[in-house]
Amino acid sequence: MRKCLLVTCLCVLLLGLRNFWLTGFSFDSNQPMHVTILMWHRPFSVPNDLSGDACGDHHSTLFCTIVEQRSLFPTADVVVFHNYELVTGREKLPLDLPRPPGQRWAWLSLESPVHNGDLRRFAGIFNLTINYRRDADITTPYGERLVNEAEGEDPVQDITQNKSFLACWVVSNYRSSYRRSQVYKELSTIVPVKVYGRWTKTLLTAEALLPTISRCYFYLAFENSEAKEYITEKLWKNAYLSGAVPVVLGAPVQDYEALAPPHSFIHVDQFASVKELAEYLLQVAGDKKRYSEYFRWKRKWKVKVSNNWKERLCKLCSHYEHLPPNKVHTDLAAWVHGTGTM
The missing domain is CATH 3.40.50 (Rossmann fold)
Incomplete structure (x- = not known):
């Protein structure tokens, strides 16, 4: 009788140990x-x-x-x-x-x-x-803004020191029917735009991408589609991480305002015409104080790129x-x- 009871207890113990192991060492639902x-x-x-x-x-x-x-x-x-x-x-x-x-x-x-x-x-x-x-x-998302808790030097100091081009654009998939292509074509007749990528056969390596864009005052972060909240690495990586002010086209203005750091971008749709946009870019690039205001967001915010x-x-x-x-x-x-x- 005692032997049977001992065997039964041993079986129950082994079964309990098995369940203990399979459930991730959990004794209750809170684990x-x-x-x-x-x-x-x-x-x-x-x-x-x-x-x-x-x-x-x-x-x-x-x-x-x-x-x-x-x-x-x-x-x-x-x-x-x-x-x-x-x-x-x-x-x-x-x-x-x-x-x-x-x-x-x-x-x-x-x-x-x-x-x-x-x-x-x-x-x-x-x-x-x-x-x-x-x-x-x-x-x-492709990227997101986060609170910058780090303390250090003023992030807007000497922001124009290394700039040598007014605007640049990296594009491989160029189609004349895209709105971004039409905006670029008109913009480039008014202000100089340096173009890189497969379309112009001036490919940039991954190592050269950000240093090259960093020499530009503005980066054309033009999406290939205009859709709700569709904001890709063109903004989060190419523009923000390089230190160029993004000129954006894609999602509506209110999406950029909701997702991107405040006063960190220039949206094409904020202007009545491409000519007005071009004039604004020239004015901002020629005024160091106005240009630096597009980087003051770094005092409170930082961006994280998901890749x-x-x-x-x-x-x-x-x-x-x-x-x-x-x-x-x-x-x-x-x-x-x-x-x-x-």
């Missing part, structure tokens, strides 16, 4: 949970360093693992699909596989609406959107516990194109 995110395919075939606990150092509320092994599909909590590969036919959704209960599928794209293809086929499939827009389930996929997926980790459990995007295309909500 960290484990979340597995499966990246179904690599965006643009760019290699990702997703080894180990990719987000564990940043998000202590849970253990978050990002994996690429498709064999882990049955146990993944979230499966992420990058839109470009889906709409171009390079990859397909695993609709033939039994979808585990509670598993979320996430649609990921940082492209502007006109470059996302036909999304009507995805109606009712995805639970989450990962996008640069603030109304996405997981917002992953790797692991960082974006880690945002999914940090928001996981607060996501609605039963959400389904019934009309993804309407949301992307701004004709509906989700």
Whole structure:
């Protein structure tokens, strides 16, 4: 009798130890949970360093693992699909596989609406959107402004010391039908614009990009699409990190005002004509005090550029516990194109 009781107790103890191990050493629901995110395919075939606990150092509320092994599909909590590969036919959704209960599928794209293809086929499939827009389930912008807590030298001192060109532009995808091309064409007839990139066959290496732009008073941070909150590295990296004042074209003025540091940019739509814009640029470049005012934001703000996929997926980790459990995007295309909500 005692022997049977001892064996029973031992079995219960071993079972408890097993559950203790599988649940992440958790005795109660307040302890960290484990979340597995499966990246179904690599965006643009760019290699990702997703080894180990990719987000564990940043998000202590849970253990978050990002994996690429498709064999882990049955146990993944979230499966992420990058839109470009889906709409171009390079990859397909695993609709033939039994979808585990509670598993979320996430649609990921940082492209502007006109470059996302036909999304009507995805109606009712995805639970989450990962996008640069603030109304996405997981917002992953190209860059963001943060409070600058560092104290140091005045960031606007000697800001014109190294300037030798009025304006410059780096462009590879030049199409005459784009509005940015039309603005550039008219602007360049009034003021000098130094152009780099594949279009003019004057490519800049990654190392030379920012130092080259830093020699310009203004940088034409013109987007290839005009869409809600579509503000890319042209502003966050090329202009801000180089030290040139961005002249922007793309999202509406109010989006730049909401997202970018105050008085840090010049929007094309703030002028009645390109001629007025050109005259303003000449006036500001010729007045060191007025020009330096476009850098005073650095006393309070700094910018952070997001440029790797692991960082974006880690945002999914940090928001996981607060996501609605039963959400389904019934009309993804309407949301992307701004004709509906989700």
